[in-house]
């Protein structure tokens with residue numbers, strides 16, 4: 001393909017890319033490539049990319065959905081707060097994720113004050129207008145953390161006296177990729193790195209794990225040709241016995257990322273070790289509030305009792321998030337567990353692997 005510009009709608013190019021993958025696949029053994037972004041899974045399922053790949057090339061969905069990796073404990077904490085006098089403001093996706101006993105939606109139906117908001121700024125407006133004690137459930141990776149950070153900087157600077165807090169569930173992606181390479185149960189040969197996250201972070205966070213674990217890493221966009229090109233680039237690296245970070249998504253992602261967003265994020269957050277759903281504690285996997293912003297942390301003002309998780313019987317979200325299983329391996333998929341009646345977190349969000357498989361009717 002040389003340095004030719006990618007025309008995302010060029011069918012000829014897509015055909016050529018598939019042919020190239022087929023040719024390259026003859027020079028490698030089994031190759032397992034993981035992506036960590038729900039939007040990549042959408043592209044793969046919607047356009048049937050897995051179906052056109054040779055048998056020895058597998059693309060595995062990883063922990064790429066912020067709602068899915070939020071732990072049951074975090075959801076139960078939000079419900080506990082709702083039951084104890086707080087207004088809980090949450091994004092729509094989190095509303096339906098089952099906790100150990102119920103979801104936030106069910107808590108709302110019991111009369112507790114749970115509101116769906118479009119973002120943290122709506123939650124702040126509720127606190128200002130109604131004078132309630134409001135907790136915003138702050139979820140997401142590096143893509144949404146800057147929005148939370150910007151709002152907290154504004155609140156701190158204005159010194160507004162409002163009862164506004166966050167339940168901080170923000171996480172950062174490269175550390176979980178490193179965990180999967182180091183301690184995962186699947187022998188991964190490379191990563192398709194998340195396009196949205198990389199828009200903020202740039203390529204730097206991938207350099208160290210790429211080198212340390214000898215794993216090719218390619219940042220990719222979300223058109224079918226982007227995913228196919230990323231697979232080609234990874235296969236070429238494997239064949240050439242290389243491991244480097246490459247950027248297929250140059251039309252959006254810059255080497256240094258969004259420096260302003262990083263600055264805002266670094267002003268408010270610092271890396272912390274936290275568990276992800278389906279994972280143990282991930283070193284630097286979370287973004288904790290720095291000292292000056294701790295007054296917004298609900299754990300600083302509320303004594304929350306320890307919460308024990310009760311993972312639903314039969315749900316294999318943990319294995320799906322670690323790339324060990326596909327949704328079709330779950331006995332509950334599409335029967336007991338559906339988007340209308342989700343059993344696990346991966347069936348709730350639009351970015352969840354089970355939900356995406358269900359949407360595109362990938363039942364086998």
Ligand code: SF4
Nearest residue numbers: 315316330337344354
């Ligand atoms: Fe969990 Fe449902 Fe996915 Fe099975 S199909 S792993 S129960 S979310």
